[in-house]
Structure formats: C-alpha cells, structure tokens
Amino acid sequence: MKKLLLFMAFVLWVFSFNYSNASYTYLNPDKDKNIYKFYKQAVLTRNQIKKDFKDWDVLNKKIEKYFININFAKDRVTKLNDLKKKFEKILENNKSKNLNYKQEKTINLVKNLYYRTVIELKK
Numbered sequence: 001m002k003k004l005l006l007f008m009a010f011v012l013w014v015f016s017f018n019y020s021n022a023s024y025t026y027l028n029p030d031k032d033k034n035i036y037k038f039y040k041q042a043v044l045t046r047n048q049i050k051k052d053f054k055d056w057d058v059l060n061k062k063i064e065k066y067f068i069n070i071n072f073a074k075d076r077v078t079k080l081n082d083l084k085k086k087f088e089k090i091l092e093n094n095k096s097k098n099l100n101y102k103q104e105k106t107i108n109l110v111k112n113l114y115y116r117t118v119i120e121l122k123k
Contacts, residue, residue, distance in 0.1 A: 038118050045112035052105040063113065067120060080121050087114035 050056045070079055090110050099107060 035119065035122050038115050038122070042112060042115035042119060045108055045115060048108045049112055052108060059109070063116065067116060070120070077121070080117050083117045084114065084121065087111075087117060 046060065049059060053059055070076055073079060087110055091107070091114060094103070094107055097103075
C-alpha cells in the first residue's frame with residue numbers, strides 16, 4: 001500500500017512539474033503570431049506544388065539546397081531581402097490578373113519561395 005501511494009505521489013509530482021514548465025517550452029503565440037501564418041502558407045503552397053508538378057520532389061530538393069547555400073553565405077540577410085523584394089514585385093504584378101494554368105503553377109512556386117524567404121529572415 002505504501003508503494004502504491006508513493007508511486008501515485010511521484011506521478012502527480014512529475015505531471016505537476018511538466019505542467020508548470022510547459023508554458024516556457026512553447027513559442028509565445030502573441031509575439032510570434034505572424035510567423036505561424038507564414039509557416040502555414042509555406043506548407044499550403046508546398047502541397048499545391050506537389051499537385052501541380054510531376055517532379056515536385058526534385059523541385060523541393062533544389063529549393064532546400066538553395067536556401068541551405070544562402071544560410072552559409074556571408075551576406076545572407078541582403079540576399080534574402082533582395083529575394084523578398086523581387087518576389088513581392090512578382091506577386092503584386094500578378095495579383096489582379098486572370099492567370100492561365102501554367103501561370104498559376106509558377107505563381108504558386110513563387111509564393112512558396114516568398115514564404116520560405118520570409119521565414120528565413122525571421123530566424
């Protein structure tokens with residue numbers, strides 16, 4: 001009986017400790033609200049690329065390698081800012097146009113690159 005009570009006390013202590021420290025392990029949703037939106041959009045556009053292109057896995061690997069190379073560059077922030085400006089111009093120019101299927105595919109790819117660029121800048 002003592003062992004059972006001791007075990008239950010230990011379990012309650014462990015759960016109370018984990019619950020009290022849980023707020024420190026997660027990101028602050030009020031502070032980082034915008035970054036969640038960009039992560040969500042990056043995932044959604046990646047899924048759209050998966051639907052649009054047959055060789056989507058090859059495209060995704062090339063994009064990942066490109067961003068890995070940018071991360072190791074000395075002028076990382078300036079390159080990312082330049083990319084962000086270029087992608088914003090492209091998206092702004094094609095915002096109100098009626099696009100055909102090929103143009104929509106490329107815009108989805110540009111959106112994915114834009115969201116990944118913004119996420120890299122927030123790091």
